[in-house]
Amino acid sequence: MADLVASDPRSMVLVTRFGIDLGFGDQPIKRICQEKGIQTDFFLLMVNIFLNPLYFPDKKLKNVDVKLLLTYLVNSHEYYTREKIPLIQSLFSTFLARMDHPAKVQLERFFNEYIEEVIEHIEYEEKVAFPYIKELVSGEINPKINGKDKEYGISVFEERHTNIEDKLSDLKNLLIKYFPPSSDRFLRIRIINELFDLEQDLANHARLEDQILIPVVEQLEKQLNS
Amino acid sequence: MPASALIAEQSEIIRKGMVHLLEGSGLFAIIRETPCQASLFENLKKYKPDVLFVNPALIDSGFQEKLKSNPEIKIRLAALVYSLFDENTLRHFDEVIQINDTRAKILRKLNNLLKERTREETQPDQSLTVREIDVLRLLVQGMSSKEISSALFISTHTVMTHRKNITQKLNIKSVAGLTVYAMLNGFISIEELE
Numbered sequence: 001m002a003d004l005v006a007s008d009p010r011s012m013v014l015v016t017r018f019g020i021d022l023g024f025g026d027q028p029i030k031r032i033c034q035e036k037g038i039q040t041d042f043f044l045l046m047v048n049i050f051l052n053p054l055y056f057p058d059k060k061l062k063n064v065d066v067k068l069l070l071t072y073l074v075n076s077h078e079y080y081t082r083e084k085i086p087l088i089q090s091l092f093s094t095f096l097a098r099m100d101h102p103a104k105v106q107l108e109r110f111f112n113e114y115i116e117e118v119i120e121h122i123e124y125e126e127k128v129a130f131p132y133i134k135e136l137v138s139g140e141i142n143p144k145i146n147g148k149d150k151e152y153g154i155s156v157f158e159e160r161h162t163n164i165e166d167k168l169s170d171l172k173n174l175l176i177k178y179f180p181p182s183s184d185r186f187l188r189i190r191i192i193n194e195l196f197d198l199e200q201d202l203a204n205h206a207r208l209e210d211q212i213l214i215p216v217v218e219q220l221e222k223q224l225n226s
Numbered sequence: 227m228p229a230s231a232l233i234a235e236q237s238e239i240i241r242k243g244m245v246h247l248l249e250g251s252g253l254f255a256i257i258r259e260t261p262c263q264a265s266l267f268e269n270l271k272k273y274k275p276d277v278l279f280v281n282p283a284l285i286d287s288g289f290q291e292k293l294k295s296n297p298e299i300k301i302r303l304a305a306l307v308y309s310l311f312d313e314n315t316l317r318h319f320d321e322v323i324q325i326n327d328t329r330a331k332i333l334r335k336l337n338n339l340l341k342e343r344t345r346e347e348t349q350p351d352q353s354l355t356v357r358e359i360d361v362l363r364l365l366v367q368g369m370s371s372k373e374i375s376s377a378l379f380i381s382t383h384t385v386m387t388h389r390k391n392i393t394q395k396l397n398i399k400s401v402a403g404l405t406v407y408a409m410l411n412g413f414i415s416i417e418e419l420e
Contacts (some may be wrong), residue, residue: 054260102409102416105416106406106419110402166399170400170403173398174403178406180410
């Protein structure tokens with residue numbers, strides 16, 4: 001496990017989202033997974049998808065532990081809302097406070113709107129999509145019997161799944177290219193670095209949802225419908 | 227911009243060997259690799275590499291057609307050849323790299339692959355035209371494409387083309403982001419936005 005984290009710092013956030021805290025000593029991945037009740041295959045699948053953008057799981061989807069995956073996703077949401085977003089917000093407000101430009105108000109508004117959208121997206125997933133999936137997994141909903149639930153399906157979730165990325169990349173480009181040079185260059189670098197980091201993390205997050213969560217839930221829906 | 231490459235090849239040895247060669251050439255800043263063909267096309271769309279190094283066995287005719295129907299993907303194709311392939315198959319490639327090529331020969335081929343690219347890049351014009359600025363001004367004031375078309379006496383189709391070009395040049399997609407851009411460049415004042 002220590003080798004994994006040492007070889008790629010991105011794995012730190014991944015590992016902690018499984019409830020594995022740093023300070024695990026020299027224990028191998030398999031033992032740690034056993035202790036935490038995580039299937040090793042599933043853990044490795046997640047690691048591969050997370051660290052290698054070109055990795056595509058072929059037929060291994062049968063090892064997916066949907067409940068654990070949801071816990072993982074909720075934990076990453078917590079990381080965004082409690083750690084990452086407040087950090088960027090505070091850096092950004094310092095940056096704005098020192099700035100004197102008529103575009104300041106617009107930039108602030110754009111930034112706040114973006115944050116609101118991210119939070120709204122997270123709340124949607126936690127209040128609508130995830131509970132639906134949980135009920136589906138535990139067998140509480142059967143799309144065939146409960147007619148009222150028919151309108152909602154994972155395909156709705158899939159559609160709602162873009163444009164947050166666009167705004168983040170816009171923000172980054174504005175800061176890199178179009179903001180006039182300012183004396184705050186180090187602060188600006190920190191903000192851009194944080195945006196890159198968040199962007200990558202969100203992209204991985206979306207990939208886990210698109211490549212594991214959605215296909216697995218689709219399979220479940222199909223089984224229940226047939 | 228530095229060139230980027232995608233290597234699609236099942237053999238670990240060949241793939242890693244290519245990565246090593248490309249890194250050593252100093253010609254490529256971004257080198258990605260994949261062992262499978264399943265998501266090859268999506269990866270092309272996503273990462274838009276300048277050159278795709280690929281085992282010809284991974285490419286079928288469907289792939290060629292998809293490439294043709296997506297003209298925004300401008301890649302050069304290099305074949306990684308270590309078994310026998312029909313001449314007709316290899317004809318589709320811009321360059322063919324053989325397993326027994328010397329280092330110098332491979333470097334020459336890499337340079338060839340990137341030559342056209344540098345020519346295209348010598349005259350980039352990323353600044354907006356006067357007309358595009360007109361469209362941008364109206365757009366950030368909250369007008370729809372239809373409203374812009376009647377205000378400027380142009381077709382909605384033309385408005386859409388302008389919008390696409392603006393986004394492409396600036397690399398800013400959202401209207402909110404474009405608003406900040408327009409403010410920063412003095413194309414519009416706060417009063418006009420209210």
